Amino acid sequence: MSPVLQLSNVVKAYGEHRALDGVDLSLPDDSYISLLGPSGAGKTTLLRVIAGFETPESGTIRFGGRVINTVPPHERGIGFVFQNFALFPHLSVEENIGFGLTNRKIDPVTDPAKVKARVREIIELVGLTGLESRAVTQISGGQKQRVALARTLVTEPNMVLLDEPLGALDANLRSRMRSELKIIRERCGVTFLHVTGSETEALAMGETVLVLDNKQIAQQGDADSIYNRPNSPAVARFLNCYNLFSGRVEGQAFATSSGALAFAGAAQPAASAAYAIRFDRIAIRPAGMPAGEGEVKIEGDFIASEYTGSAINSFFSLDDGKVFEVESHLSHSEPETYEPHGRYSLVWKREDALVYV
Incomplete structure (x- = not known):
């Protein structure tokens, strides 16, 4: 055209x-x-x-x-x-x-x-x-x-x-x-x-x-x-559907204040370094549960949930004070309830992460 x-x-x-x-x-x-x-x-x-x-x-x-x-x-x-x-x-x-x-x-x-x-x-x-x-x-x-x-x-x-x-x-x-x-x-x-x-x-x-x-x-x-596939941290941030971490690449992990986050595939060149994971690519599991093969895990304390009709957005406080968001679609399951201030594992697949350097 x-x-x-x-x-x-x-x-x-x-x-x-x-x-x-x-x-x-x-x-x-x-x-x-x-x-x-x-x-x-x-x-x-x-x-x-x-x-x-x-x-x-x-x-x-x-x-x-x-x-x-x-x-x-x-x-x-x-x-x-x-x-x-x-x-x-x-x-x-x-x-x-x-x-x-x-x-x-x-x-x-x-x-x-x-x-x-x-x-x-x-x-x-x-x-x-x-x-x-x-x-x-x-x-x-x-x-x-x-x-x-x-x-x-x-x-x-x-x-x-x-x-x-x-x-x-x-x-x-x-x-x-x-x-x-x-x-x-x-x-x-x-x-x-x-x-x-x-x-x-x-x-x-x-x-x-x-x-x-x-x-x-x-x-x-x-x-x-x-x-x-947003091509920069700025685009990912503006889409308002990605958690972003600042830090630096160390081998096949991205070092952040929340810990070393593994990723798969090549990092994308960008004006600033960042690690991004989309809200709806994250699973919420009981605290202490180990990550499976090819998975990344961090832990956080539950803050609150927000009901949007087709999904629930849940907010967690990580150990460094960062607020982390998870989107759970309701098309195939009943909404979960979480204990106020309860501790949870937040898990995603390495290949779902986007890394910018």
Whole structure:
């Protein structure tokens, strides 16, 4: 699949502060892309640079095969859906959606019949039929999200940028809108670049996931690769599903303040050394039980459990004071109960550990 967007060594600075520091990426056409990163990583700045609202200090932006560094936003063929929706409160749903068609600088649509027909198509596409004349102040958050998306799609962009599009919605609505956004994108056949600070949202939605860290793309890949094989301690930490230990490699073990932790396979090169084990790869056993062949064991005192619906996350205090987390899925077993402040063995397979040096 040929790339629709390519960035090469893009730098964006505000005075002495670099918001983007040599960003490289290549995005496929007709795809859903998630851009994940912590607050302050530069996610919104990156979107604004792609859209043309900000000009990079250096680097190249190619869209559809042409360099667009100096192309004005309205000539790029890229739509932008703002985090706060940016709807016109004095206009109806239909008028908000049609605004971009009638007021764009290039080829505005002046025939009211054509505007109405095009708006009707988009309203049906995003599931707003029956709300055409409703004021946007009288519709729900999810409906406002659809109006904002429809207002962008009606202009037929070749790519849509979505800045934290589900951030203002409640948890149930966010879950429903995830699937709806993917369905709408497939019907349109254009690339969506969806910015989020939620690792769950990014992994669930993105056919390709980008992780932005330290003002650069730290990793790009499918959700399975990102989740199971984060390429750095920073990416593993941000996924919020790995216990991380600092220390150093000594032979086939990683020396930490919690003891020597064995691992199998080669260590990955990274900016900092770390040992990582995923929350759901760990078994909880009685204290004193020896580790089996090929297993790693540490001990800790039970602190508390947190029920999440499909799983229980249990927290333990290790001897060096570190909090260690274990995720136990409930699909095939009843939840275990643990003695408050009780001592337990925490066990995993060597090959499940990831080591960075």
